[in-house]
Amino acid sequence: xxxxxxxGPTLVKPTQTLTLTCTFSGFSLSSxxxxxGWIRQPPGKALEWLxxxxxxxxxxxxxxxxxxxxxxxxxxxxxxxxxxxxxxPVDTATYYCARRPTRARFDPxxxxxxxxxxx
Amino acid sequence: QSALTQPPSxxxxxxxxxxxxxxxxxxxxxxxxxxxxxxxxxxxAPKLMIYExxxxxxxxxxxxxxxxxxxTASLTVSGLQAEDEADYYCSSYAGSNNYVVFGGGTKVxxx
Numbered sequence: 001x002x003x004x005x006x007x008g009p010t011l012v013k014p015t016q017t018l019t020l021t022c023t024f025s026g027f028s029l030s031s032x033x034x035x036x037g038w039i040r041q042p043p044g045k046a047l048e049w050l051x052x053x054x055x056x057x058x059x060x061x062x063x064x065x066x067x068x069x070x071x072x073x074x075x076x077x078x079x080x081x082x083x084x085x086x087x088x089p090v091d092t093a094t095y096y097c098a099r100r101p102t103r104a105r106f107d108p109x110x111x112x113x114x115x116x117x118x119x
Numbered sequence: 120q121s122a123l124t125q126p127p128s129x130x131x132x133x134x135x136x137x138x139x140x141x142x143x144x145x146x147x148x149x150x151x152x153x154x155x156x157x158x159x160x161x162x163x164a165p166k167l168m169i170y171e172x173x174x175x176x177x178x179x180x181x182x183x184x185x186x187x188x189x190x191t192a193s194l195t196v197s198g199l200q201a202e203d204e205a206d207y208y209c210s211s212y213a214g215s216n217n218y219v220v221f222g223g224g225t226k227v228x229x230x
Contacts, residue, residue: 046221047208106210
């Protein structure tokens with residue numbers, strides 16, 4: 001069974017840096033073709049893709065957020081970490097991580113973690 | 120504003136069919152057969168329903184089907200059931216620069 005779970009702070013102040021961890025089981029991020037991505041969803045709004053990292057350490061970022069994002073992996077710990085700098089209240093959202101078995105899909109998704117940016 | 124355009128809402132009575140469109144460009148939907156669809160119930164994580172335009176993951180009912188014509192992909196839910204009431208999002212691979220794009224979501228209501 002493949003599972004993913006996001007963890008990190010629930011409240012962050014404006015201008016601070018957010019660090020989220022995705023801990024997964026049931027698959028290996030050293031397997032060819034496999035990736036893990038981050039997607040967020042502001043309350044009542046649509047999904048927005050943020051970043052992807054693949055088994056070979058290839059990394060891809062949303063063009064609109066690229067300057068603020070860093071994605072890394074720790075294969076031995078089965079973890080993927082997303083860092084977002086200079087938080088703003090508009091970054092308030094539920095942040096999901098998901099497995100990317102091929103370029104075609106995200107499956108499955110973690111349960112998500114709500115991050116609120118407020119002073 | 121989302122990269123892919125979906126109607127905000129769609130509805131149908133139990134047993135009927137509903138089709139949701141997802142319009143992109145030749146750089147995403149039209150350029151690759153890598154369109155996927157996700158179902159999201161309130162307060163829950165999205166669930167993959169269709170990938171590579173028309174493939175269904177194991178466990179997804181065959182009432183769900185996908186297709187594509189040009190820059191527009193479609194998801195059809197046949198034989199609507201109460202549990203199909205949810206938000207549906209399309210997504211597409213968008214090449215090595217934009218990489219992944221999502222639609223704005225469609226709320227499906229079962230009347």
